[in-house]
Amino acid sequence: MPKFAANLTMMFNEHEFPARFTAAAKAGFEAVEFLFPYDYAPTEVAQWLKENNLKNILFNLPPGDWAAGERGIAALPGREDEFRAGVTKAIEYALALGTPQVHMMAGLIPSSSDLALYRKTYLANMKFAAKELAKHKLNLLLEPINTRDMPGYFLNTQAQAHELRAECGEPNVKVQMDFYHAQIMEGDLAMTFKKFFNDIGHTQIASVPNRNEPDDGEVNFPFIFKMLDEMGYQGWIGCEYRPKGKTEDGLAWFKAAK
Numbered sequence: 001m002p003k004f005a006a007n008l009t010m011m012f013n014e015h016e017f018p019a020r021f022t023a024a025a026k027a028g029f030e031a032v033e034f035l036f037p038y039d040y041a042p043t044e045v046a047q048w049l050k051e052n053n054l055k056n057i058l059f060n061l062p063p064g065d066w067a068a069g070e071r072g073i074a075a076l077p078g079r080e081d082e083f084r085a086g087v088t089k090a091i092e093y094a095l096a097l098g099t100p101q102v103h104m105m106a107g108l109i110p111s112s113s114d115l116a117l118y119r120k121t122y123l124a125n126m127k128f129a130a131k132e133l134a135k136h137k138l139n140l141l142l143e144p145i146n147t148r149d150m151p152g153y154f155l156n157t158q159a160q161a162h163e164l165r166a167e168c169g170e171p172n173v174k175v176q177m178d179f180y181h182a183q184i185m186e187g188d189l190a191m192t193f194k195k196f197f198n199d200i201g202h203t204q205i206a207s208v209p210n211r212n213e214p215d216d217g218e219v220n221f222p223f224i225f226k227m228l229d230e231m232g233y234q235g236w237i238g239c240e241y242r243p244k245g246k247t248e249d250g251l252a253w254f255k256a257a258k
Ligand SMILES: O=C(O)C(=O)[C@@H](O)CO
Pocket: 035, 060, 103, 105, 143, 145, 178, 181, 204, 240
């Protein structure tokens, strides 16, 4: 039986962030993920989880200046001190919220840049973060993101992420397979999932190409859910999609899949 987590950055946007926890619990979710908790104190977010009997299963390290267009700093040379401070901050939140894993966004790289330098920076930051997180039994996740939505993003394919993960060599580094991004960049979803199964720490879903409910579009999600069950996937499936209308009105797929 697949375990679905509501993504509170994209879902339940009819409510302010704190009220999304209650809305997700009412809709039947037992877990949530979100991009960033940092606008709120760790104790506040922990309280919203507790009041609604929800687990938090994922959030991201601080991403640099998001409002200015930055999308992570893990691969950016010269930003190492900021990256390390972000790891410390994320650990503080993860411990307060009981979150088992955090995602490290790589960042956008200028087209004319020295790719080797960005790769080296990314690997060194990955090593640092993995070791710090391991002290608290936390996992580090890497997520390939499609270049149509995020032109210039450093990490784009499952194979690239697994190659970097293996090169880093830290056992608590896993890869996130977001089926939306993977379909846009690579296709061959079932075989790719099976190939990398042992090192996939988290999955996410949305219809392709519109990133709405996973009940429409070019990917057959009932088939994917069945495959995950058959493979014995123990992780969560993050519902990282933009509801077409009111979130609750688009949850027939969730009730059918649970
Ligand atoms: O865009 C995605 O897909 C993500 O998961 C981002 O929210 C980065 O975590």
